[in-house]
Amino acid sequence: MTPVVRTLLIINIGVFIFQAFLQIDVTYFFGLRNWNSPLFAPHQFVTYMFLHGGLGHIFGNMFALFMFGPMLEYTLGTRRFLIFYMVAGIGAGVLNTAINGWELQGQQNALAAYVKSPDPDGFVQYMHRYEPMHYNGNAKFLEAFADNPKDPAYLSESVKFATDLYKSHVNTPTVGASGAVFGLLIAFALLFPNIEMMLLFFPVPIKAKYFVTLYLLYEIFAGLGYSGPSNVAHFAHISGALVGFLLIKYWKIEKKY
Numbered sequence: 001m002t003p004v005v006r007t008l009l010i011i012n013i014g015v016f017i018f019q020a021f022l023q024i025d026v027t028y029f030f031g032l033r034n035w036n037s038p039l040f041a042p043h044q045f046v047t048y049m050f051l052h053g054g055l056g057h058i059f060g061n062m063f064a065l066f067m068f069g070p071m072l073e074y075t076l077g078t079r080r081f082l083i084f085y086m087v088a089g090i091g092a093g094v095l096n097t098a099i100n101g102w103e104l105q106g107q108q109n110a111l112a113a114y115v116k117s118p119d120p121d122g123f124v125q126y127m128h129r130y131e132p133m134h135y136n137g138n139a140k141f142l143e144a145f146a147d148n149p150k151d152p153a154y155l156s157e158s159v160k161f162a163t164d165l166y167k168s169h170v171n172t173p174t175v176g177a178s179g180a181v182f183g184l185l186i187a188f189a190l191l192f193p194n195i196e197m198m199l200l201f202f203p204v205p206i207k208a209k210y211f212v213t214l215y216l217l218y219e220i221f222a223g224l225g226y227s228g229p230s231n232v233a234h235f236a237h238i239s240g241a242l243v244g245f246l247l248i249k250y251w252k253i254e255k256k257y
Helices: 004-023 044-050 054-077 078-116 120-128 132-137 139-147 150-171 178-192 208-222 235-249
Strands: 195-198 204-205
Touching: 004 044, 004 054, 004 078, 044 078, 044 204, 054 078, 054 178, 078 120, 078 150, 078 178, 078 235, 120 139, 120 150, 139 150, 178 208, 178 235, 195 208, 208 235
Parallel strands: none
Antiparallel strands: 195 204
């Protein structure tokens, strides 16, 4: 166990226990909001990295930090490792927020068009594009709306639903150390590409460079929506890996194994 890894584990687990046992929603102020949310604040680019959404979420991130962090800290040095971790996490937050902002601008334009001319077909298209899970769970309303396309009550309800959905997306916070952890993964693959790993869910030896490559390809696949609806910030993972890659190349650190 190395100093920075130990400290990061203590902080992350400590915050999680504090939130869980005292039942305080620290994500309200410290989770990373979208830039166009009224709850957005610059400090969230740092604080979001130390919050997690559940036991599985924190276990996965801390396990990866525990497994890959010490070798990287030995290689990079304590100070540089801490800089790497923080820059990867902050960079992931910045890039993910930019991507979310671009997506939300498209949703805002679609909402404005729908509010101007609401109808059942437009509502179905809007819901199917921006929230498939809600779309599938409101079959009765969609059916009734289709049977009564001019009914003011249904028109008003559909506009309210579409507007509330947009506000929900704007104000949904991003939390987790995943961006920083994916920076560590790409760094490990660049510096120790030929180290063989044995994974619990894939009990066959696989070199680090192949494992990380496959993992990132899956993140891109999922981030583009091909794996179905998800509340996972896949582009934050990809962004953290990108920032980590650029840092290793900028520092010109050669592979070790």
